[in-house]
Amino acid sequence: MLRMMLYLAAGEASGDILGARLIAALRARDSSLEFAGIGGERMAEQGFASLFDIRQLALMGVAEVLPSLFRLKQRMEEAVADITARRPRLIITIDSPGFTLRLAARVKHLGIPVIHYVAPQVWAWRPGRVKKIAQCVDRILALLPFEAPIFEAAGIPVDFVGHPILESEAAHGVAEHAPGDGRRLIIMPGSRRGEVSRLLPIFAETLKRLPGDLHPIIGLAGTVEEMVRARTAEWGRPVSLVRSPQDKADAFAAARAGLIKSGTSSLEAAVAGLPHVIGYTFNPISNAIIRQLHLVKYASLVNLLLDEPLVPEFLLHQCRPEGLAAALRRLIEDDEAVARQREGFTRALARLHPEHGLPSEAAADAVLRQL
Template sequence: MTLLYIAAGEASGDILGARLIAALRARDASLDFAGIGGERMAEQGFVSLFDIRQLALMGVAEVLPSILRLKRRMEETVADITARRPRLIITIDSPGFTLRLAARVRHLGIPVIHYVAPQVWAWRPGRVKKIAQRVDRILALLPFEAPIFEAAGIPVDFVGHPILESEAAHGVAERAPGEGRRLIIMPGSRRGEVKRLLPIFAESLKRLPADIHPIIGLAGTVEETVRARAAEWGRPVSMVRSPQDKADAFAAARAGLIKSGTSSLEAAVAGLPHVIAYTFNPVSNFIIRRLFRLKYASLVNLLLDEPVVPEFLLPHCEPVRISAGLTRLFEEDEAVARQREGFARALARLRPEHGLPSEAAADAVLRQL
């Protein structure tokens, strides 16, 4: 068997890893896999070295208390790779962990592919030089990323955005929980972010009419935390966990309140008008405001260079602003139509030249082998 070592650091990377494993096995049944993954990769028979939730951290204040644990997990992973000697290492997103891992095992001479290009176009462009020393190839999700990394001497394959394979576009509204006007709430998959965002989202919800029924999309990494916090909201709340249940909720909802990130693109694929909101703790906010280089955080807005999706970020992540943005989506058909037209234009730019994104990624991996 040819062993490929895959290291994913959070829920979104777990989904990418699962689809990549399936696409690779469809092409070459002799491949075997080891590394770090979550429940979606486990569905493919993947056995993770440790629980992926231990890596799902974001922001300075969340990472610092966990430094010793993260260091132990890094040492454990390096030792595992050294013992197994895979033919290829595939690191997926989570550059804070995965690119450090790539640096630690570079001396072994094993080729490294990094799946999901680090967002050097958004902040810290100087990272490109270090990345070039750590990886042999990048699989990029966005069409404008290839020239940035190729200029630093890193081969790049634009494989398309995996959101195009999401179940989100195939929901059935009649199967969704709740009645009346429904609002999808997607608070994230990291413990720190859901603890920060859920109180803000709860206050935003209080400012909306009582007939609006909230449906929360759960991530396995933080499900217990979300359920406990939502139980204190004082109003009926539905929960959806599986990809298909989330797709059904997307189909039934009028609007979405979504943390910045992949969930926003899922909403776009489903044609669900939404606002995005995100904030860090005060220390991380201070740092991010000085390092972030872009006009927009939403990929839809970024691809189109126009504010299709309302953004409430950092100091503007406030209930009064968020609720006002949601009210427009519930009350104004024109605002809904404008977003859906923008979604179509943005998503067209995320398609690979041939096939599905996971298939394009698998082909790139096999070429590297």
């Protein structure tokens, strides 16, 4: 039997999860498929051997990327050479457009079809990117229902495959298994070194402004685990750290509220029914640039799907302990505020289901149609 190789390229922890689920769904449909490329520990669990450690790509923000440009260029050259040598039947780039779309552009001359999994958020900033994306991508697998028309208008075929958060373990937590006693607060500081170094001190100061009986539980990502462990050890108070998806789900089930960085973690909290507040900031230079480029009213996907400010957002220069603490205190003390968020979560998540099956299955079907 002729074996077909698919080349997957993920650039951070969330893409690693997507890649792992996609590999599993593809293998369930065609056991002859082979896989190579760039991934993390979740893809490794599927027997995937990564070209290099994706933690080297986990950067975000203009000032964070600049000092690492030489290393990123080296990794890019390695990836281009690997694809050129392997000549896979299909390339699947997963999220992290700063790296993966550049990779797609570099290997376009090889004539290998490219599917990009997770539509770049051109609706949020830099809409002019659509034309460049159309030059290096043959198909997009979109997670959000409103994304398809944007890319189809530029001539890129799009499959809405649903959001992978619907497959998250977050909805299946057991509160009794969570660490700590009494009222608990989930803190999710992110999976990139830059965002953790910026957000964790702000989140620590926020915690000092909340009731002293709250027990913080910090969600770890493999890319920044050592950093988070070291920094929270200096907090001078009991802190629980959870790493596995099931342990995080148990913590979600037990917590009263969450202090969550903007991004997929917010949707994960929504799936778990965890009321939360969003905080995110870059360094001052990046903040100034992004304030000029930002096009949408909300950062939270829940808020975007509902077109209403259900989840309080504190972004860029507004990401300060005073505001975060005040919003969290309302969730901790006000049952009606909690009920409002949970009702809104149900409405938002209903819009993320694919037409058939699970999101990873819908993505696998789209990949096989391309083949």
